[in-house]
Amino acid sequence: MITTPVPPRGFPDSEFAARTQRAQKLMSEAALDALLVLTEPDVRYFTGFLTPFWQSPTRPWFVIVPASGKPVAVIPTIGAECMARTWVDDIRTWPAPVPADEGVSLLADTLIEVTGGSGRVGLPMGPETALRMSLNDFNKLSKLIDPLQFVDASPVMQPLRMIKSEPEIDKVRYICGVMSGVFEGLPDHLSMGMSEVEIFKTFKSLSLEAGADDVAFLVGGLGEGGYADIISPPSARQSRPGDILILDTGATFDGYFCDFDRNYAFGEPDDAAKRAHDVVYRATEAGLATARPGVTCAELFGAMQRVMDEGGAMGNDVGRLGHGLGMQLTEWPSNMPSDMTVLEPGMVITLEPGMTFAEGKVMVHEENIVIRDGAPELLSRRAPADMPVIG
Amino acid sequence: MITTPVPPRGFPDSEFAARTQRAQKLMSEAALDALLVLTEPDVRYFTGFLTPFWQSPTRPWFVIVPASGKPVAVIPTIGAECMARTWVDDIRTWPAPVPADEGVSLLADTLIEVTGGSGRVGLPMGPETALRMSLNDFNKLSKLIDPLQFVDASPVMQPLRMIKSEPEIDKVRYICGVMSGVFEGLPDHLSMGMSEVEIFKTFKSLSLEAGADDVAFLVGGLGEGGYADIISPPSARQSRPGDILILDTGATFDGYFCDFDRNYAFGEPDDAAKRAHDVVYRATEAGLATARPGVTCAELFGAMQRVMDEGGAMGNDVGRLGHGLGMQLTEWPSNMPSDMTVLEPGMVITLEPGMTFAEGKVMVHEENIVIRDGAPELLSRRAPADMPVIG
Numbered sequence: 132m133i134t135t136p137v138p139p140r141g142f143p144d145s146e147f148a149a150r151t152q153r154a155q156k157l158m159s160e161a162a163l164d165a166l167l168v169l170t171e172p173d174v175r176y177f178t179g180f181l182t183p184f185w186q187s188p189t190r191p192w193f194v195i196v197p198a199s200g201k202p203v204a205v206i207p208t209i210g211a212e213c214m215a216r217t218w219v220d221d222i223r224t225w226p227a228p229v230p231a232d233e234g235v236s237l238l239a240d241t242l243i244e245v246t247g248g249s250g251r252v253g254l255p256m257g258p259e260t261a262l263r264m265s266l267n268d269f270n271k272l273s274k275l276i277d278p279l280q281f282v283d284a285s286p287v288m289q290p291l292r293m294i295k296s297e298p299e300i301d302k303v304r305y306i307c308g309v310m311s312g313v314f315e316g317l318p319d320h321l322s323m324g325m326s327e328v329e330i331f332k333t334f335k336s337l338s339l340e341a342g343a344d345d346v347a348f349l350v351g352g353l354g355e356g357g358y359a360d361i362i363s364p365p366s367a368r369q370s371r372p373g374d375i376l377i378l379d380t381g382a383t384f385d386g387y388f389c390d391f392d393r394n395y396a397f398g399e400p401d402d403a404a405k406r407a408h409d410v411v412y413r414a415t416e417a418g419l420a421t422a423r424p425g426v427t428c429a430e431l432f433g434a435m436q437r438v439m440d441e442g443g444a445m446g447n448d449v450g451r452l453g454h455g456l457g458m459q460l461t462e463w464p465s466n467m468p469s470d471m472t473v474l475e476p477g478m479v480i481t482l483e484p485g486m487t488f489a490e491g492k493v494m495v496h497e498e499n500i501v502i503r504d505g506a507p508e509l510l511s512r513r514a515p516a517d518m519p520v521i522g
Numbered sequence: 523m524i525t526t527p528v529p530p531r532g533f534p535d536s537e538f539a540a541r542t543q544r545a546q547k548l549m550s551e552a553a554l555d556a557l558l559v560l561t562e563p564d565v566r567y568f569t570g571f572l573t574p575f576w577q578s579p580t581r582p583w584f585v586i587v588p589a590s591g592k593p594v595a596v597i598p599t600i601g602a603e604c605m606a607r608t609w610v611d612d613i614r615t616w617p618a619p620v621p622a623d624e625g626v627s628l629l630a631d632t633l634i635e636v637t638g639g640s641g642r643v644g645l646p647m648g649p650e651t652a653l654r655m656s657l658n659d660f661n662k663l664s665k666l667i668d669p670l671q672f673v674d675a676s677p678v679m680q681p682l683r684m685i686k687s688e689p690e691i692d693k694v695r696y697i698c699g700v701m702s703g704v705f706e707g708l709p710d711h712l713s714m715g716m717s718e719v720e721i722f723k724t725f726k727s728l729s730l731e732a733g734a735d736d737v738a739f740l741v742g743g744l745g746e747g748g749y750a751d752i753i754s755p756p757s758a759r760q761s762r763p764g765d766i767l768i769l770d771t772g773a774t775f776d777g778y779f780c781d782f783d784r785n786y787a788f789g790e791p792d793d794a795a796k797r798a799h800d801v802v803y804r805a806t807e808a809g810l811a812t813a814r815p816g817v818t819c820a821e822l823f824g825a826m827q828r829v830m831d832e833g834g835a836m837g838n839d840v841g842r843l844g845h846g847l848g849m850q851l852t853e854w855p856s857n858m859p860s861d862m863t864v865l866e867p868g869m870v871i872t873l874e875p876g877m878t879f880a881e882g883k884v885m886v887h888e889e890n891i892v893i894r895d896g897a898p899e900l901l902s903r904r905a906p907a908d909m910p911v912i913g
Binding site for chain 2: 140181182183184186187188189207208209210211212213216226227228229230231233254256257258259260261262263264265266267269283332335336339340344345346347348349350359360361362363364366367381448449450451454459460461465467469
């Protein structure tokens with residue numbers, strides 16, 4: 132078993148200061164007088180506030196990045212103790228839940244104070260964002276801060292979060308290493324006849340034992356000669372000779388995700404499945420050979436897709452061949468023809484070639500890498516060239 | 523060990539037909555020509571679509587409930603296979619991700635087709651909701667469907683989802699039973715000196731073994747004579763004599779949550795902690811004696827708060843003494859003075875009396891119940907009147 136030293140939890144204050152300064156530079160270029168963020172990863176990015184309490188949709192959470200100085204937190208009282216342990220000094224609270232005024236007037240007052248009451252407040256409104264507050268309250272807020280205007284801050288947040296710091300990469304590398312070990316050891320724990328539900332439970336328990344904080348995401352399943360669907364939860368279906376199993380997991384360490392999959396055969400796989408596995412394996416190799424600074428995500432897509440086209444691919448329902456990852460299971464950019472993002476050192480992405488190789492049969496590979504000067508660094512340990520055989 | 527039979531996974535189509543018909547009756551009363559839902563629980567409520575794939579923020583998902591007939595799904599191609607296994611027949615897809623038109627024109631066309639192109643489309647915009655699509659795309663959509671207007675559908679969704687069906691209650695009862703067993707057996711697996719991280723890992727592994735699908739939510743921690751913060755993730759701090767431990771968990775079975783906590787003492791607890799535990803235990807008893815159809819959540823709050831006031835409570839940062847639960851860890855209503863929701867049979871709620879009993883020391887109890895004609899049914903097994911002592 133390969134073991135990696137466990138990286139420290141959390142980050143030094145200097146990490147958050149550097150993120151904030153990079154944000155403020157981009158904000159200044161975009162003529163933003165403040166930046167407002169509402170979502171778990173964006174709030175955590177600027178503060179280090181880490182809690183599973185976001186599972187409760189009851190309370191909104193607000194963090195303002197001013198044009199200069201530290202972020203200001205406007206949050207429910209229940210989070211004050213936890214936020215006080217971060218580097219944030221200015222913490223303003225209301226005793227949520229208060230549906231009649233769920234932090235809206237406190238937030239409006241704070242935005243006006245921080246900006247002087249006029250100008251542009253950035254709020255991420257672009258692709259892959261959501262508004263984590265009620266639309267009614269957002270409309271109320273917009274009126275309260277007038278003449279302050281909300282404008283789209285996605286052009287600030289995307290480039291900011293796409294480039295990871297070395298301490299961030301350390302966390303992703305660690306969870307990728309832990310889960311590589313779990314995948315490598317898995318055949319010893321599987322046997323013919325186990326159901327999808329049993330396989331998933333076994334995998335989750337092994338992951339916790341091996342050092343994952345959580346297995347927030349686990350999908351996949353069994354299929355005769357190949358699987359059809361890669362987003363469903365496990366069923367009671369039992370494994371049989373000739374089945375192919377895929378497990379695709381996003382496990383976490385200290386709030387950072389891995390996201391990769393592995394394929395297994397129950398009994399000797401048939402030729403079509405073996406061939407398909409070989410094609411996506413080679414497509415991944417092409418991705419590894421192409422992922423260099425200066426290359427676009429569209430070009431990276433092209434390099435992988437060419438191998439699959441030559442290998443008889445009949446399309447792909449996923450819509451892309453990999454994506455960014457970090458604080459979220461999936462982040463910008465996307466490896467697809469329309470994404471002109473230029474790869475830069477420090478970007479953490481997945482290479483995820485997948486293809487339909489027969490009616491209702493899909494084969495998907497996935498590895499996690501960080502873009503470096505020269506060749507990328509593999510964060511997951513490379514999948515075996517041939518599917519491990521169980522039973 | 524007490525074991526409950528495992529309820530069937532999923533629901534019969536009749537469950538979704540009944541939900542849709544109840545929705546359509548409320549929609550008609552609210553003069554809505556269609557209902558649009560975007561979030562994981564709302565989409566699942568009408569379709570049965572269950573997948574952890576929502577962890578990826580990349581793709582929006584849309585379900586339309588027309589004035590009559592079955593729901594219509596407008597979803598990314600990657601979800602078509604999984605959605606086709608539900609009772610929904612009309613599934614329209616686009617090959618997401620396509621940031622330039624992320625399902626927006628397809629959704630607009632479908633809304634216009636379903637409504638005839640004029641009238642009111644309900645969208646939940648009230649307390650505890652979020653907009654799970656980008657604000658830019660929502661603004662685009664609003665223009666595309668004009669003269670159709672979006673109006674707030676929270677007054678439809680809240681009463682609809684607050685009353686649970688018996689098959690829904692079966693799932694909550696099952697996960698409550700599983701986790702009651704885990705809490706009851708936990709002292710056998712804990713020992714003096716274990717860290718919070720180790721305790722959390724042990725708890726999660728035991729939960730999976732016992733029958734939980736996932737432990738999506740686990741918070742709590744140790745504190746000398748009492749804990750201060752109930753939303754933080756675990757730290758490396760080791761347990762010592764005199765510590766009080768709280769674990770508060772939202773584990774799931776087939777997409778339904780339990781949400782309750784338990785307290786433990788490392789070594790003999792001091793008198794203040796014992797007294798506080800006794801007060802919140804008795805406050806829960808008062809809640810159980812008060813939770814009857816026709817009683818308001820405000821009255822239920824009052825019954826529990828009175829016991830804590832008499833017991834020397836110094837306030838509470840949580841802002842309420844329990845809440846609804848089901849497909850989400852927390853749902854409407856809230857047990858608090860401003861919530862005038864009248865309890866009805868079929869509502870599943872938590873009783874969660876908590877209080878600060880000394881500077882920086884909190885004690886919280888929690889049980890899960892379903893409102894019945896007469897006395898409520900306990901879904902969690904009642905916590906012991908005295909804290910179990912470890913070591």
